[in-house]
Amino acid sequence: MKPLRYALLSLLALLPLAFAPVQAADEIVVYSARNEQLIKPLFDAYTKETGVNIQFVTGQEGPLLARLKAEGKNTPADLLITVDAGNLWQAAQEGVLAKVASKTLHDNIPAHLRDPDGQWFGLSIRARTIVYNTQKVKPADLSTYEGLGAAQWKGRLCLRSSKKVYNQSLVAMMIARLGEQKTEEIVRGWVTNLATEPHSDDTQEMEAIAAGQCDAGIVNTYYYGRLMKSKPELPLALYWPNQNDRGVHVNISGAGITKHAKHAQAALKFLEWLSGDKAQHLFADANLEFPANPQVQPDPLVASWGAFKQDTINVAEAGKLQARAVMLMDRAGYK
Amino acid sequence: MSAHPGTGAMAPGRLGARARRMNSGWHIVTLLIAALVALPILVPFLSWLHPEGEVWRHLAHTVLGELVRNTLVLTAGVGVGVLVLGAGLAWLTAMCEFPGRRIFEWALMLPLAVPTYVLAFVAIGLLDFSGPLQTTLRTMFGADLRLPAIRSTGGIIIVMVLALYPYVYMLARAAFLSQGRTLLECGRMLGLTPWQAFLRVALPTARPALAAGVALALMETLADFGAVYIFNYDTFTTAIYKAWFGLFSIDAAAQLSTLLLLFVAFAFYLEHHFRGAARFHSGGKLAHERRFRLTGARAWGATAAAGVVLSAAFLVPLAQLLVWAADTALSGLDARYIEFTLHTLALGVLAALITVSAALLLSAARRGSRGNLSNALIRLATLGYALPGTVLAVGIMLVLTWLDRGINSFSETWLGTPAGLALASSLTALLFAYLVRFLAVAHGPVESGLERITPSITQAARSLGAKQREILWRIYLPMLRPGLLSAGLLVFVEVMKELPATLLLRPFGWDTLAVRIFEMTSNGEWQRAALPALALIVVGLIPVLLLMRPSRTKS
16 A cells, blocks of 8 residues: 555546636626525526626625635636625725726716725615504604614614624614714614514514514515515505605615626626616516616516605715724624 | 553554554655645634734623623533433433334434524524414413513524434434443442433443534534524624624634634543543443333333424424425425535535545544644644634635645746636535534544454454454454444535535535525525425435434344
């Protein structure tokens, strides 16, 4: 027995496994933190329309970003699709995205939904708003996010965990608008008013509101849409807060072209296509979100919730202030 | 039974020159493997080069105290729970006779196929305020009825105990079976009651197996993020993810992970230290002996206990998943599920082969050497199971991309063309990740198998003129077979359930059933995850049933 030789031989045997498939020329490689079932229909539609093949891998935002960074100039990825502006902002900070100047994207996507620097672009809007139990709350009782911190809501509020980025973004935007001190008071008020420990997702939270464990909460609208589609009998309704001042907090899912993209031109074409009419429908409607392109009408169900004023502060602020928001929520005891 | 200081079975001094040369060759290979596996586990330590004072100050001032307390409570609760449940049920099915024993002895392994996060989301779906149970009770007893909350410390401990007790059950059962009854009867003859015999003879003798089982359960508890996230129960792992995803500090996350590792290493050291040098070898063959026949209330009590555990950990969750799948998700069933299943199987089998081989090599090498370096490296290499999966996955990726850069500069210089990311986005990367993560899982059963091969056996063989190769093929492998099989099947089940490394390192198109569950749950669609979760459990049943076969024919 020659162990060293065996070891080398078995390493050699593994070698064919090592080589990644060779990439064709008219192909785009996507890393996506948006779920497969929400993006694959878009990829299929684009391939059908243009013949360009799209390779993709899905995953969690943090690890995908770490992977992009570690791969550096060797990365196969051309496009990074992710949910939440905070993640896109972080990707830009880490220097893995490329600056893009595109008139199409400029025209299609409103300024507050894209990076001022042109490194990433919002493709759908996710509104985080108030949901309430229609048997226990009148819309007149509701006004603002801040209002939910008031004493009249004691023991009546349900919230999702502060570990979810949606809440981190919401609080970050409140810091941007109201300042850190005021925001902390409000968040402390929310925590005092909680009827039960924070839930780990929006659907659970809404089911608790419907079941009467609490009366109101804060959720993303597409969770509401999905729940009401499957259980239309639930006594739940949406409320658009802060309509007399800054408007409803919105976040995005979006995309940016990677700095070391091998198919940068093809990826840009695809990104522009994503901001256009047909793709915007597919992108937003698949998950009952709002199209980022204001020319495109939302899904009829989404439209039925009524028009609302959205906060037009640039969503990049959510990234800039996210760490401060997390620290603030820790101080306030928001778990 | 003999208790003696652990001397190596193949101590170099006793071998001939040829054997020694060969031994040193194996030794180098083994060291290389151990070093390679240890590398990603060491990567997080590099983060200490970048101090993250602000994040640390913040955590220390706000949540860290509570997180550490929560983690200690959780590990203590889960540790005691899996020990009592695992050892108790193993004792019942291995040594006693009661109605339904022949079914329970294998059925109690089934929860191993249910991922902890699946059990957690089923528990919440079923038992939370808005779930069917409480809703029904409220319609019966009035809307003001309040039950103890499932989303609580007690709730998460129960869920984790139910998900993790099979590790202890499996190893304890094998240990009890191999002890046989003679040992106990010696105790009885010396005047012990049956309970005393169990507590003072059977349990201490099974200690290595129990410790290995509890260690696996606790490492999984410490590394868990899925179940604690679903319960919104903040542990030390929560701080790691908070630092990384919330505060955008991957360095602080890595630093926190190293503390977790040091804690586990210290716990191992303590266990090892207090176990001392004692080794237990059961002299007899695996006995076909009479079991203690339980009668009357005791017999039915045993049946009820096993039945309750099996229902709570497996049957009820399975039923709930079936209901959800029928309700919502059958529409999602398509041809791709064949692909997901095949990928899951292929990865599981390959990883099991590689990991068990490595575990065997390392264990054998450790017995053969007294070197402190190899000992330390091997200890380190089996710590990967205690790191949160995502942190470990990134560590592995960093090592691989670093190797890739080396390969690239080599191929650019010598071949004039870059190799791209030959390693980091390949199947090899993923299999390597499984090796790093699950070496600990394979290590336990292999090690306890090796401990059964006493030095006297090898000495006897050698004195009869057996060559090293003959000793390996005719003594080691047959005696190790059950241990290797258990190790392989455990790794298979673990790989099947694994998520973070699979997500990050899988090549394009290599989606598995666990990835499918992630796609649904990360979007909050728990009930649509029922279908892939069911498929996962069904695939997982195959090895669990295989795993139980040898011990069933034995008893």
